[in-house]
Amino acid sequence: MTTPVLKLGIPAGSLQEATGELFRKAGYKISFPSRSYYPTIDDPEIHCTLIRAxxxxxxxxxxxxxxxxxxxxWVVENDAKVTELAELVFSKVSRKPVRWVLAVPTESPIQTPKDLQGKRIATEVVNITRRWLASHGVTANVEFSWGATEVKPPRLADAIVEVTETGSSLRANNLRIVCDILTSTTRFIANDNAAVDPWKRRKMDDLILMLRGAMAAENKVxxxxNVRKADLEKVLAVLPAMLKPTISGLSDPNWADVMAILDEDxxxxxxxxxxxxxASGIVEFPLTKIID
Ligand SMILES: Nc1ncnc2c1ncn2[C@@H]1O[C@H](COP(=O)(O)OP(=O)(O)OP(=O)(O)O)[C@@H](O)[C@H]1O
Ligand SMILES: O=P(O)(O)OC[C@H]1O[C@H](OP(=O)(O)OP(=O)(O)O)[C@H](O)[C@@H]1O
Ligand SMILES: [Mg+2]
Known part of the structure; x- marks a missing residue:
């Protein structure tokens, strides 16, 4: 009998390194051999392919x-019919969503969507931009951009619709955000048939559980x-209110052991x-997964 295999697409480009790092935290040994588009993973039931996001x-x-x-x-831009199984909030450098924004040169007269009437807009997300303009009743010339979009205004475009995470690319090119168009996070998506195939679904759910567990443990310790029972109330009052610490007995009936999970900072x-x-005998320890 041949081993069943889950065909998994790993995003090349901005999300590649962060995805690899997350899989490693989730317990998978994944590596990207140079020039190969088939990342190796230490799970024979998963076959990875590196593809553009x-x-x-x-x-x-x-x-x-x-x-x-x-x-x-990109799911929205391609109008893809897929099953979304999980939202995983990570970007290239942060654990925050990215924003697709309309940006213009700092000194541009454009202040509102209406000011775009008849203007040239460069973007990689032509469909999203066209739909957004239509929803504002504005007609403009949307041109596909292959990248390095920030360089285009003011000579090659009046405005751009571009993705921003830290904002440094917009700042470096003297661009000002006029408004937000779409907020985006990373998603785990599945083929509609794969999502209802029992073996594949279980394999994907297990993978997502581990990825989520690894993310939940980030920045937590x-x-x-050990606490004398007489001091227990005082000690518990110090811990953040939403925490439900585990309290267990020790061999000495006058003492208890308190355990809690906290934000590292x-x-x-x-x-x-x-x-x-x-409290005494306080021990801090790192966490690698938290599964709810
Ligand atoms: N800092 C970031 N910059 C750009 N895209 C990001 C960033 N963080 C997360 N992303 C996400 O990564 C995907 C973009 O990756 P994609 O492979 O399409 O282009 P790219 O990474 O910009 O590639 P290239 O370097 O060739 O331009 C999008 O889904 C986007 O939302
Ligand atoms: O807000 P920031 O943190 O600066 O990140 C956003 C920048 O990163 C991406 O560029 P990429 O490296 O993909 O180059 P590209 O423009 O050639 O696609 C994106 O297209 C922005 O330019
Ligand atoms: Mg890019």
Missing amino acids: QEIARYVQDGSLDCGLTGHD GLMM AVRRLIPDLKRSG
Whole structure:
């Protein structure tokens, strides 16, 4: 019997490194051999192909791939009919969505969507831009851009619709945001048939569980401490209100063990307070997955 295989599209380009890093955190050994478009992964039931983010949705829709990770922006731009199984909020450098914005040179007279009437707009997302203009009742000349779009205004275009994450590319090119057009995050998408195939669905759900678990553990740490029962109330009052710490007994009936999961950046403020409130033997430990 041949091993069943899940055909997974990994986005080349901006999302590639962040995707690889996330898979590693999720427990998969994935690597990108140079010049090869077949990343290796230590799971014989997964076959990875590196494809441009723009095209993953298309190949997932037609079944060439069972599933893949890509931006919501390209699913919308391609009007792809796929099943979205998960939103994973990560971008090239941050854990935040990206924004597709309408931008113009700082000194441009364009202030509102209406001012675009009859103007030239350069963008990689022609369909999204045309639909957005139509929804504002504006007619403009939308030109496809192959990239390096920020260089185009004012000589080659009056405005651009471009993706921004940190804002540094817009700033470096003296561009001003007029308005937001679309917010996009990374999505795990599946072919409609693959999504209802029991083996593939389970394989994808398991993969998503691990990817989500790894993301949930980011910037979190565990904290364990011993507390005299008489001090328990004081110690618990120090921990953030939404936490439900685990309290377990110790062999000495006068002591308890308290364990909690916290934001890493809160720890340096909390540990001294916990100690002052009577906690001892405080241990901080790293977390790699949190599964709800
Ligand atoms: N900082 C970022 N810049 C651009 N795209 C980003 C960024 N962070 C996340 N993305 C997402 O990555 C996808 C863009 O990747 P894609 O492969 O289409 O182009 P690219 O990474 O810009 O490639 P290239 O470097 O060849 O221009 C989109 O879904 C976009 O939302
Ligand atoms: O807001 P920022 O953090 O600066 O990120 C956004 C920039 O990154 C991408 O460029 P890319 O590297 O894909 O080059 P390209 O324009 O040639 O596609 C995108 O097209 C923007 O130019
Ligand atoms: Mg690009």
